[in-house]
Structures are given as structure tokens and as C-alpha cells.
Amino acid sequence: MLQARMSLPSFKEKERLLQAIAQNQVIIISGETGCGKTTQLPQYILESEIESGRGAFCNILCTQPRRISAMAVAERVSTERGEPLGESIGYKVRLEGMKGKNTHLLFCTSGILLRRLLSDHNLDGVTHVFVDEIHERGMNEGTVSTSFPNYLCLRDQLFVLQISDFLLIVLKDLLPRRRDLRLILMSATLNAELFSNYFKGAPMIHIPGFTHPVRAHFLEDILEITGYKLTSFNQIDDYGQEKLWKTQKQLVPRKRKNNLTLLVEDALSQSSFENYSSKTRESLSCWTPDSIGFNLIEAVLCHICRKERPGAVLVFMTGWDDINCLKNQLKSHPLLGDPNRVQLLTCHGSMATSEQKLIFEKPPPNVRKIVIATNMAEASITINDVVFVVDCGKAKETTYDALNNTPCLLPSWISQASARQRRGRAGRVQPGECYHLYPRCVYQAFSEYQLPELLRTPLNSLCLQIKSLRVGSIGEFLSAALQPPEPLAVQNAVDFLKMIGALDENENLTHLGQYLAMLPLDPKLGKMLIMGAFFRCVDPILTIVAGLSVRDPFLLPHEKKDQASTAKSRFSAKDYSDHMALVRAYEGWKEAEREGSAYEYCWRNFLSAQTLQAIHSLRNQFHYILKDAQLLEGEGSLDNKLSHNQSLVRAIICAGLFPGIASVVHREASMSYKTMDDGQVMLYANSVNSGYQTIPYPWLVFGEKVKVNTVFIRDSTGVSDSILILFGGGLVNGVSPGHLKMLGGYIDFFMDPTLAESYTNLKQELDQLLQK
Ligand code: ADP
Numbered sequence: 152m153l154q155a156r157m158s159l160p161s162f163k164e165k166e167r168l169l170q171a172i173a174q175n176q177v178i179i180i181s182g183e184t185g186c187g188k189t190t191q192l193p194q195y196i197l198e199s200e201i202e203s204g205r206g207a208f209c210n211i212l213c214t215q216p217r218r219i220s221a222m223a224v225a226e227r228v229s230t231e232r233g234e235p236l237g238e239s240i241g242y243k244v245r246l247e248g249m250k251g252k253n254t255h256l257l258f259c260t261s262g263i264l265l266r267r268l269l270s271d272h273n274l275d276g277v278t279h280v281f282v283d284e285i286h287e288r289g290m291n292e293g294t295v296s297t298s299f300p301n302y303l304c305l306r307d308q309l310f311v312l313q314i315s316d317f318l319l320i321v322l323k324d325l326l327p328r329r330r331d332l333r334l335i336l337m338s339a340t341l342n343a344e345l346f347s348n349y350f351k352g353a354p355m356i357h358i359p360g361f362t363h364p365v366r367a368h369f370l371e372d373i374l375e376i377t378g379y380k381l382t383s384f385n386q387i388d389d390y391g392q393e394k395l396w397k398t399q400k401q402l403v404p405r406k407r408k409n410n411l412t413l414l415v416e417d418a419l420s421q422s423s424f425e426n427y428s429s430k431t432r433e434s435l436s437c438w439t440p441d442s443i444g445f446n447l448i449e450a451v452l453c454h455i456c457r458k459e460r461p462g463a464v465l466v467f468m469t470g471w472d473d474i475n476c477l478k479n480q481l482k483s484h485p486l487l488g489d490p491n492r493v494q495l496l497t498c499h500g501s502m503a504t505s506e507q508k509l510i511f512e513k514p515p516p517n518v519r520k521i522v523i524a525t526n527m528a529e530a531s532i533t534i535n536d537v538v539f540v541v542d543c544g545k546a547k548e549t550t551y552d553a554l555n556n557t558p559c560l561l562p563s564w565i566s567q568a569s570a571r572q573r574r575g576r577a578g579r580v581q582p583g584e585c586y587h588l589y590p591r592c593v594y595q596a597f598s599e600y601q602l603p604e605l606l607r608t609p610l611n612s613l614c615l616q617i618k619s620l621r622v623g624s625i626g627e628f629l630s631a632a633l634q635p636p637e638p639l640a641v642q643n644a645v646d647f648l649k650m651i652g653a654l655d656e657n658e659n660l661t662h663l664g665q666y667l668a669m670l671p672l673d674p675k676l677g678k679m680l681i682m683g684a685f686f687r688c689v690d691p692i693l694t695i696v697a698g699l700s701v702r703d704p705f706l707l708p709h710e711k712k713d714q715a716s717t718a719k720s721r722f723s724a725k726d727y728s729d730h731m732a733l734v735r736a737y738e739g740w741k742e743a744e745r746e747g748s749a750y751e752y753c754w755r756n757f758l759s760a761q762t763l764q765a766i767h768s769l770r771n772q773f774h775y776i777l778k779d780a781q782l783l784e785g786e787g788s789l790d791n792k793l794s795h796n797q798s799l800v801r802a803i804i805c806a807g808l809f810p811g812i813a814s815v816v817h818r819e820a821s822m823s824y825k826t827m828d829d830g831q832v833m834l835y836a837n838s839v840n841s842g843y844q845t846i847p848y849p850w851l852v853f854g855e856k857v858k859v860n861t862v863f864i865r866d867s868t869g870v871s872d873s874i875l876i877l878f879g880g881g882l883v884n885g886v887s888p889g890h891l892k893m894l895g896g897y898i899d900f901f902m903d904p905t906l907a908e909s910y911t912n913l914k915q916e917l918d919q920l921l922q923k
């Protein structure tokens with residue numbers, strides 16, 4: 152191992168690096184993945200401190216963007232030092248750790264360091280801080296709302312979400328107070344100058360590395376190599392739903408015209424992306440691993456296994472769901488699914504530790520290792536024996552449009568830097584091959600670098616975190632960021648937090664806000680959970696929040712739209728609520744599962760078993776979060792004392808979804824719906840509320856707006872005036888005057904001349920309340 156360490160590119164730079172670190176408070180180090188940054192550099196410092204007799208006083212922290220890499224790296228380094236983990240080398244991730252009194256080098260997640268900074272403003276006793284993978288200024292594995300890894304991952308992932316930028320602001324602020332502290336920023340693919348400028352011209356050091364050349368094959372080449380016929384591409388309109396439908400074991404025949412085939416053919420015949428019409432470009436954005444066809448990936452993998460030299464294969468997919476779907480498909484393949492010839496492994500944020508070890512190990516003789524990964528394997532994890540890379544070209548990341556204030560989480564094209572990085576993974580030990588599943592001209596249209604998450608997400612959770620750091624004004628704090636978010640986006644977030652009662656008029660955290668800052672959840676959903684616990688109706692609320700975080704388990708296959716809608720309406724029990732329909736469907740499923748008829752139950756009711764399963768597991772995690780935050784009594788019967796009270800559950804739904812409200816406007820025989828900002832909206836075809844002639848509630852609260860051609864609201868629940876008044880805003884602190892004023896504003900806005908009379912009464916009531 153020592154020999155291997157000494158052969159790493161970083162070893163040659165050891166003296167230069169140590170000197171630079173001694174002479175500068177901040178330095179920025181770049182070097183190809185695998186050159187020894189993470190495992191070696193902190194060790195060099197530890198060793199040199201020990202040699203110079205200061206070993207007992209040095210205290211090195213090295214942050215990793217993900218908990219899995221913190222654990223894997225700590226384990227590796229302690230093995231290199233011939234020590235058990237927890238001696239001089241330790242790790243700490245949320246709720247887990249291995250460290251002792253002799254630990255002098257601690258690998259931790261960025262979230263852990265940030266937490267430590269909360270209570271220990273000067274980082275007393277710490278001598279060196281490494282911030283690793285700073286190019287990963289965000290998290291691309293899907294947030295709470297799209298993937299459903301275990302709770303621990305959830306928690307850290309949320310922090311990772313915007314953490315690096317956040318951490319840098321706090322550390323930069325700390326440097327003048329701790330002149331002796333050393334800060335080292337590291338990454339494989341960073342824009343070093345950006346960081347250097349941020350730290351007043353801190354020196355940049357590059358570790359020259361070597362990788363073997365990797366040949367890039369784009370889609371046009373791949374089609375030639377594999378002989379794959381384009382006709383089997385599938386155009387999939389509703390990506391998630393159709394995919395889940397497929398997993399119901401009965402494949403739905405696809406009759407629709409094969410648009411993507413035409414599209415790809417078009418793309419291949421063009422020399423540059425600029426030549427596309429904007430419509431083509433738009434449709435290219437729906438190109439996902441699934442729509443390009445798992446079959447194509449299968450064909451590439453078969454080609455490698457049959458025709459290529461030995462070596463492991465690394466497949467980049469967008470997220471947990473994709474990875475699992477692909478793995479399931481490959482498992483039934485005669486060659487790829489044969490464990491005597493192929494070892495299929497997955498690599499994502501929530502994988503089990505045993506699987507994690509296998510990734511690094513040599514496969515049995517004559518077996519080819521195939522690792523299907525998220526872009527976690529892009530830079531923070533090095534699998535040495537990879538010779539072939541398959542790159543789908545997409546990653547799940549949050550994008551955010553400050554003007555419309557709507558977040559969307561969709562797989563989107565990666566940057567050229569990421570594509571190069573993915574390709575480079577194939578050249579660790581020998582020349583490699585990389586298969587990019589998109590045409591060359593699409594690659595040319597990729598942006599150069601990825602936008603940091605800070606500029607892509609709604610800042611709601613971040614602003615809450617900032618407040619809990621007690622660093623003063625949110626706007627001021629964020630304007631010190633490396634690339635500050637738009638002031639408008641910050642203002643939107645602050646307004647939102649005030650509206651839901653997490654911040655008071657002066658931007659201070661309310662009690663509710665303090666709890667919300669502790670929960671690794673979108674503040675809206677967090678609020679619904681807290682209220683559910685508070686009002687002792689936690690079971691149905693857990694189901695609803697989990698459902699809103701995963702996706703709708705009600706399927707709507709194109710071929711059977713009507714039957715599916717009818718099936719869903721059976722769960723509605725005339726209470727005008729999609730959310731309660733979900734609760735019933737979930738409870739029915741649990742029941743059916745006990746009786747061993749879950750499969751028929753799902754099939755009959757057009758429900759996705761996979762989604763229900765995901766909801767179930769997320770529910771358990773949320774339950775744990777609530778217990779952890781001491782918001783539950785801990786006794787099922789007590790916590791659910793009022794769960795059967797429909798009006799109460801309805802009110803809690805309203806509390807969580809506010810300000811997602813639309814007024815129901817009845818005119819003649821039809822109804823229309825208006826929201827505050829967008830004006831007219833439509834109900835999603837699958838909503839139970841779309842089946843009624845009239846809705847006996849003046850308001851619908853909804854979780855999500857989706858813009859297709861018109862704006863649709865997905866799931867909705869009818870609520871009354873009084874529920875809206877009492878539960879709409881910052882209830883936990885009492886109904887605030889500001890809140891009532893705002894509600895008055897809503898009513899003015901919605902005021903429909905034909906309804907003036909009933910609203911006049913309501914306004915009077917409100918005024919009275921306001922007086923009190
Ligand atoms: P960097 O941080 O520059 O990407 P690392 O310090 O993580 O590089 O890794 C340096 C080298 O150490 C890798 O090239 C690999 O050979 C080896 N290595 C790191 N982690 C492991 C591990 N868990 N198992 C086996 N080898 C490892």
C-alpha cells in the first residue's frame with residue numbers, strides 16, 4: 152500500500168504542497184480524480200506535523216459532499232495507516248461516526264462542519280480544514296422530493312443541497328479571526344480562478360496527473376458499432392408514470408408515433424445543434440435514459456461483454472429510479488443477468504455498505520463488473536478497474552426560475568466538464584472507451600460548467616438554515632456568496648417563509664421556523680408534518696407528505712384514462728380531496744398486503760406498487776424525523792387520537808399547502824379556478840375534483856402547479872373559508888394581524904361580483920377578528 156501511495160501523482164508534489172500550505176492561509180488545489188487529493192493530502196499534513204513534534208496538537212477536518220464518501224475515504228486512509236478506524240483517523244456523518252480521543256484527522260460531511268460552526272464559531276482547536284470536491288456546489292442526486300433513500304441520506308443530502316457555497320461564506324468570514332487556521336480547497340474539475348478570486352487571490356496549485364487516453368463514441372458511432380436500429384426508440388410523454396406502469400409486469404403496448412426516432416435521426420443528420428428549430432431543441436430536453444431506451448444501453452453492454460477486452464464498466468444514470476429500472480431489466484437478460492459472467496452493482500447515495508465495498512473490489516475471475524451509478528461516481532469515488540464508461544448525458548438536478556417561483560426537478564443535460572469527467576473515469580489503468588448516448592452535436596451544445604445549486608434552487612430551505620445560523624440578514628449574508636443568487640429569488644424565499652409563518656415581520660425565526668430548520672424537508676411539507684403531530688392526526692398526514700414527496704401512486708395510462716380515473720374516484724368518498732384519496736388507497740394497500748393480495752389490489756385500482764412501497768418507506772423515515780425532533784408522544788394511539796377527524800385532517804392539509812390555494816368560481820353550469828398569481832388554472836384530469844359538477848367548497852388547496860400549455864394543479868383538497876382563515880398562515884403563533892391582512896387581500900383579489908355578499912360577511916368577520 153505504501154508503494155501504491157508513493158506512486159500517486161500527489162506524492163511527487165508533497166513538499167511543494169506542504170510548503171504552500173505552511174505559507175498561505177488559503178490554497179486551492181486541483182488534480183485529476185484519483186491523483187491522491189482526498190486520501191493523501193490530509194495524511195501528508197498529519198505525517199509532517201507528527202514528524203515535527205506537533206502531532207498531538209494538529210486537528211485536521213476534511214469535508215466530503217456525501218456521507219458515503221466520508222465513510223469510504225476514512226476507512227481507506229486508516230487501512231493505509233495500518234490502524235483500525237477511530238484511532239488517528241475517524242469519520243463523522245449525521246447520526247453516525249467513529250472517532251476517538253486520538254483522532255487527528257476527521258472526515259466528515261459538509262453538513263457536519265456547518266453544524267459545528269453553529270455552536271463553535273471559531274472552530275477552536277481545529278488547525279486545518281479541507282473542503283473537498285468544491286466543484287460539487289450542489290447535489291445532483293435528486294432531493295427529498297424525487298428519490299427516497301433512507302432518512303440519514305435524506306438529511307445530509309438536503310444539507311449538501313447548497314452547502315458548499317454556504318460553508319464557504321462562513322469559512323471566509325472566520326479566516327480573519329483565526330489567522331493560524333489553514334483552509335485548503337480541492338477538486339478535480341474546478342474553475343480554480345473563481346475560487347482564487349473569492350479568497351483574495353489565494354494561490355492555485357495543480358497536481359499534474361496522468362490518465363490514459365479514452366476514446367469517445369457518440370450516438371452515431373454507437374449505432375454503427377452495435378448495429379442497433381433506431382426504430383426501437385420510444386417516445387415517452389409521461390416519463391415517470393409510464394415507466395412505473397411498465398413495472399406492473401404487464402407491458403402496455405405503445406401505439407403512439409415514434410417521435411424520438413425522427414428526432415434522433417434529425418439530430419444525427421445535423422452538423423450542429425444551432426441548426427435545430429427551437430421545437431426540436433425543446434423536445435430534445437425530454438430525452439432521458441428511459442426514452443433513449445434501456446434497450447440501447449443493453450445493446451452497448453452486450454457489445455462490451457461479448458467483443459471487448461476485460462475491464463469493469465461504469466454506467467452513469469440520472470437517479471435511483473433509473474438505476475433500479477435498468478438493473479431489473481438487465482437481470483432478465485441471458486448474458487448480462489448471468490451472475491457467473493456479469494456482476495451487476497449499483498452506486499448511489501443510499502446503497503448498502505456491503506454493496507459499497509463490492510464496488511471497489513475485484514470481481515471473481517472471468518466475471519465482468521458493471522456498476523450502474525449516479526454522478527456520484529463522477530468525481531468523489533474512484534473505481535480503479537473501470538475501462539468502459541456509458542454516459543446517458545443527463546443528471547437530475549434542481550432548476551429554478553426566480554421569475555415564476557417554481558422549482559422543477561427533472562433530468563437535464565450535464566455540462567461539457569461533467570461529460571469529460573465521466574469519460575476520464577475509463578482511463579485509470581489503461582486506455583479506455585466511453586460511450587456517450589447522445590449525438591456529438593448535442594455534446595457541443597452543452598454548457599461549459601454546471602451552475603451552482605445556489606442559483607438553481609428555490610432558497611426556502613437555505614434561508615431557514617441561514618436564519619438558524621444567526622448570521623443576520625439573509626440578503627446580506629447571501630450577497631457574500633461566491634456567485635450570489637438573484638436578489639429577487641432571495642426576496643421570494645423570505646416572503647414565502649413569512650407567509651407560512653416561519654419568519655416574523657422582522658425576518659426572525661418563529662418557533663415554527665426553528666422546528667422547520669431542523670427538518671430535512673421542504674418547509675411546506677415540514678410544516679404539514681409538524682401540524683399533523685401537533686394536532687394528533689399523524690398517520691394520514693405522514694402518508695400525504697410522503698406521497699407529495701415521492702409522486703402520485705395513481706397511474707394514468709394513456710390507453711386507459713377513463714378506467715383509471717374511475718378507479719381513483721372510488722377512493723374519493725365524496726370528500727373532494729385527492730390527498731384523502733391517497734390516504735385511503737395507501738391504507739387499502741396495507742390491508743391488501745396483510746391479506747397477500749397487494750398485487751391484485753394495485754392492478755385493479757391502477758396503483759403503482761412501487762410508488763406505494765416508496766411512500767411506505769419514506770413515511771417511516773418521516774416518522775423517525777418527527778420522533779427525533781421530539782414532536783411525537785411516541786405512542787401510536789395518542790399521536791393518532793384525532794386521525795379519524797376528517798375536517799381536522801383537511802385543515803392540516805391546508806396548513807401545509809398554503810399559499811397554494813385557488814378559488815372555485817361557479818358560473819352557470821361550469822366551474823373555473825383562480826389562483827393569486829396565475830389567474831386561471833385547470834384541474835389535472837386525474838384529480839377526483841375534476842369529476843364533479845359542483846364543489847361545495849369555496850377554495851381548493853393544492854401542492855403543485857404544473858405548466859404544460861395551460862397551468863394545471865395536480866392534487867387538490869376542498870377547504871372552507873374558516874379553515875383557510877385559521878390554518879392558512881402562521882397559526883402556530885396565533886393568527887397574526889399580517890396574516891389576516893393578507894387573507895383580506897386574497898379575498899379582494901378573488902372577489903367575484905356575484906359572490907360579493909357572502910364575502911362581505913366574511914370580511915366583516917375578519918375585521919372583527921383583526922380588532923381582537
Ligand atoms: P482523489 O481525491 O484525488 O480523487 P483519492 O485520494 O480518493 O484521489 O484516491 C487516490 C487513489 O487511492 C486512487 O487512485 C485509488 O487508487 C486509491 N483508493 C482510494 N480509495 C480507495 C478504496 N476505497 N479502495 C481501493 N483503493 C482506493
Ligand code: MG
Nearest residue numbers: 188189530531
Ligand atoms: Mg477525492
